[in-house]
Amino acid sequence: ECEVTLKSSDTHPDGYPTVEAVKHMGALAKERSGGRICIEVFHSAQLGEEKDTIEQTKFGVIDLNRVSMGPFNNLVEQTKIVSLPYIFRNVNHMHKVMDGAIGDEILAAFAPHGFVGLAYYDGGSRSFYNSQKPIKSMEDLKGMKVRVMQSDIFVDMMTAMGASATPMPYGEVYSAIQTGVIEGAENNWPSYESSGHFEVAKYYTLDEHLIVPEVLVMSQVSWDRLSPEDQEIVKTAAKDSVPVMRKLWKEREKASEEKIRAAGAEIITEIDKTPFIEAMIPVYEKYVTSPEMRDLVKRIQATR
Amino acid sequence: MEMTILFGLFSVLLLIGTPVAFCLGAASLATIIYMGLSPIVVFQRVNSGMNVFSLIAVPLFIYAGDLMVRGGIAQRIVAFAGSLVGHVRGGLGQVNIATSTLFGGISGSAVAEAAAVGGLMIPQMKERGYGADYAVNVTSMAALIALLIPPSHNMILYSISAGGNISIADLFTAGIIPGLLLAVSLMVTAWIVAVKRGYPTEPFPGFGIALRLGLIALPGLLLIAIIFGGVRSGVFTATESSCIAAVYALLVTIFVYRQMTWANFVEATFGAVRTTAMVLLIIGMASAFSWLMAYDKVPARLIELMSGISENPLVILLLLNVILLLLGTFMDMGPTIIIVTPIFLPVAQAFGIDPVHFGVIMILNLGIGLNTPPVGGVQFVACAVGKISIWEAMRSIWPFYGAGVFVLLLVTYIPELSLWLPAQFK
Amino acid sequence: MVKQFVEQLAGVTGRLSRLALWIAGISLVVMTLLVLWQVFTRYVLHEPSHLTEPFAVVLMSWFIFLGAAVGTHEGFHMSFDVLTHALPARLRWVPEVISDLVVGLFGLGMVWWGVQLVLAGMDSTMPLVGLPDGVTYIPVVAGGALFALFSLERLCRRSVGLPASAHVADPHNPVPEVTEA
Numbered sequence A: 001e002c003e004v005t006l007k008s009s010d011t012h013p014d015g016y017p018t019v020e021a022v023k024h025m026g027a028l029a030k031e032r033s034g035g036r037i038c039i040e041v042f043h044s045a046q047l048g049e050e051k052d053t054i055e056q057t058k059f060g061v062i063d064l065n066r067v068s069m070g071p072f073n074n075l076v077e078q079t080k081i082v083s084l085p086y087i088f089r090n091v092n093h094m095h096k097v098m099d100g101a102i103g104d105e106i107l108a109a110f111a112p113h114g115f116v117g118l119a120y121y122d123g124g125s126r127s128f129y130n131s132q133k134p135i136k137s138m139e140d141l142k143g144m145k146v147r148v149m150q151s152d153i154f155v156d157m158m159t160a161m162g163a164s165a166t167p168m169p170y171g172e173v174y175s176a177i178q179t180g181v182i183e184g185a186e187n188n189w190p191s192y193e194s195s196g197h198f199e200v201a202k203y204y205t206l207d208e209h210l211i212v213p214e215v216l217v218m219s220q221v222s223w224d225r226l227s228p229e230d231q232e233i234v235k236t237a238a239k240d241s242v243p244v245m246r247k248l249w250k251e252r253e254k255a256s257e258e259k260i261r262a263a264g265a266e267i268i269t270e271i272d273k274t275p276f277i278e279a280m281i282p283v284y285e286k287y288v289t290s291p292e293m294r295d296l297v298k299r300i301q302a303t304r
Numbered sequence B: 001m002e003m004t005i006l007f008g009l010f011s012v013l014l015l016i017g018t019p020v021a022f023c024l025g026a027a028s029l030a031t032i033i034y035m036g037l038s039p040i041v042v043f044q045r046v047n048s049g050m051n052v053f054s055l056i057a058v059p060l061f062i063y064a065g066d067l068m069v070r071g072g073i074a075q076r077i078v079a080f081a082g083s084l085v086g087h088v089r090g091g092l093g094q095v096n097i098a099t100s101t102l103f104g105g106i107s108g109s110a111v112a113e114a115a116a117v118g119g120l121m122i123p124q125m126k127e128r129g130y131g132a133d134y135a136v137n138v139t140s141m142a143a144l145i146a147l148l149i150p151p152s153h154n155m156i157l158y159s160i161s162a163g164g165n166i167s168i169a170d171l172f173t174a175g176i177i178p179g180l181l182l183a184v185s186l187m188v189t190a191w192i193v194a195v196k197r198g199y200p201t202e203p204f205p206g207f208g209i210a211l212r213l214g215l216i217a218l219p220g221l222l223l224i225a226i227i228f229g230g231v232r233s234g235v236f237t238a239t240e241s242s243c244i245a246a247v248y249a250l251l252v253t254i255f256v257y258r259q260m261t262w263a264n265f266v267e268a269t270f271g272a273v274r275t276t277a278m279v280l281l282i283i284g285m286a287s288a289f290s291w292l293m294a295y296d297k298v299p300a301r302l303i304e305l306m307s308g309i310s311e312n313p314l315v316i317l318l319l320l321n322v323i324l325l326l327l328g329t330f331m332d333m334g335p336t337i338i339i340v341t342p343i344f345l346p347v348a349q350a351f352g353i354d355p356v357h358f359g360v361i362m363i364l365n366l367g368i369g370l371n372t373p374p375v376g377g378v379q380f381v382a383c384a385v386g387k388i389s390i391w392e393a394m395r396s397i398w399p400f401y402g403a404g405v406f407v408l409l410l411v412t413y414i415p416e417l418s419l420w421l422p423a424q425f426k
Numbered sequence C: 001m002v003k004q005f006v007e008q009l010a011g012v013t014g015r016l017s018r019l020a021l022w023i024a025g026i027s028l029v030v031m032t033l034l035v036l037w038q039v040f041t042r043y044v045l046h047e048p049s050h051l052t053e054p055f056a057v058v059l060m061s062w063f064i065f066l067g068a069a070v071g072t073h074e075g076f077h078m079s080f081d082v083l084t085h086a087l088p089a090r091l092r093w094v095p096e097v098i099s100d101l102v103v104g105l106f107g108l109g110m111v112w113w114g115v116q117l118v119l120a121g122m123d124s125t126m127p128l129v130g131l132p133d134g135v136t137y138i139p140v141v142a143g144g145a146l147f148a149l150f151s152l153e154r155l156c157r158r159s160v161g162l163p164a165s166a167h168v169a170d171p172h173n174p175v176p177e178v179t180e181a
């Protein structure tokens, strides 16, 4: 039977690629430990929102946690850099960077704060959608009220693009777009689909302004309780769950895209990203402050 | 063992009269210490459970209600409702229900409604020869209409507990038809009982006076249009409408009715602070409690158990309703919604029940629980205002329970009653 | 002698409770205005404010904990006291004292673990506001201290035969008379 049961938190619902990936990781760990190590996944924010579960992970109450970079932005400086708009040219570029030495360096940066960084998952590419018109240039975005998450970088990015960043609870976005409280929001294919926002905001501009990886961390407290060989099992199981996650993510993205296209949404792909990227210069100036971080940005951009 | 400590300690403390909020908090704290986990989590959950932006609608709708009562809006609605339905047999009972329906359109709290409408109506009814039990039961059951007709902060609680992904605007719209059905069903019941008991009627004052009273009540009633129109036309969100309600009530009572003195304003504010602090502390503590249940996988085990009993959604709905009625008997509405939604909603959805529909069922079901002792907030208030014991009220409440359960069954088995109206806005 | 001390304590806690009620009331009013400002900046100015939401939520925390502490002082918390009333009068103090102890000890727990939450949250910042995350837990500490103090007062008052609550406030206070139709 299970000697070690690791509790893992995720805010996404059951069946979501990240949730399934951690389940797969659990199966691997169980198999490789001869049934000693088990992982219990708590999906749908059963144990709290990300900010809360991060604290719980720190205290060792939750062992594993799949979280976005956002809540770590003010804690681990490097996570801010990979959350910058247009830092990655595309998903492949992001995978290359995070799978390489830079990715390991950022995982290591979690250690002083009580977390063991295990692996990166995909958060998809975030793009704009709105209820008014096809956005093809920055001019089209001007003055548009766009919902963003409560994050400094997101708000500054939207403002730099000329839109009015509007913070709002996720659950109110659908009716807010429907009634015209706001004109749009931004997200990846799966969320655009599952939230039903494509029904009320049918213009989706694939500008991919944010390609932010997500991270699977383990509590340092829980980590220290494991024997070195069990630590190895957990770590490699986490790494081995990444390809599974990517495969599931691709399938999910494709299914969402098909559903959205079938519903008659207008997808705008021909867009010149250059002016958007240029508009981000002040945002980079604000968030990339130390020489180390400037160097990190350069190394990310230089990765081919 | 963990759950035995959690529920056992909670029940013992509840029975010895410890405030409900602290029954939840202390039971959670003891359990987490027993489990050897960091007790910090309990206090984090208590705080995070209240730090939710959508929750601000709860104090603000309660505040709006307090301002309406202190500033004379509620009184004018009673006068207007009286001119409309007072001439029916047992007229003041009908007035009570009509007032609750109108007032329910601008307030979301059944407790506030029982206090406001009961405070105005019960003394009058007793004076005119109605039984105190009848007056109290009509008041406490009619107060439930406020839960269903928007605005309703309990629906906001439901949406939050469901993870914040259920549209509050849809929930608000879904409650309208069930709310009106409840009003009609209660009016019929009140009429039958009134005929049996030979209660009086009020003279019809004539259309002129009814119109005049309507005009006097209009500034207050306009809030219905402002809230609904404002949310539907995109000026503000459903959560923000609570603020508009409070500010509008204040403006009307100051500038139109000129009844809002500084002392009244301070009392209304303090009253709202007292009520909301009490309610929201319970909500915070309940979120620690439900965190422990989730940590121990109670919801997952329950789904397994339920699917072992039946695969038929109709049976599952009946089962969920019975469990909710039982829970509502012993628990207050807000904490029950917060604790039970994350457990029951996945069950309901697993059997293909729409989350908006399930929300309406849950609100009405737990609403009936507000009128069942031993824990029945609305009934307590109505009994206190009517100066009778709960047992006296219980002796003659059964026809009114019947009316409530009848509507509950209709709402449960005819999803269109809840879902048709929201669909019209898509 | 003991009674004198209790009366002095009651004088202090009475003023403290009143102060807490005023701060809570002002927080409620300011929160209302903040949300109004949010609607105004978005709908009229077309420049939505980013700070109203986090500040409104922090204010709400404050008035819940302060208002709830007033609830312990005034004794208006919702409870289920059927069993207590079924006990013979001379034994009724037993469950009541246990309840006060539970509230008081939980209050001390709020102070102790609340301080740790504040400290643990000092190295990260709240988005958009820029203050340390730990600040959001200060109301837990303040509320806990008041719960403990007011419960102590209740225990002291009982020990000298005074009613446990300073004055019994009815949260659903009576409705004012109708002044005109």
Ligand code: NA
Pocket: B103, B104, B105, B106, B107, B108, B109, B145, B146, B147, B148, B149, B150, B151, B152
């Ligand atoms: Na209502």
Ligand code: NA
Pocket: B328, B329, B330, B331, B368, B369, B370, B371, B372, B373, B374, B375, B376, B377
């Ligand atoms: Na009840």
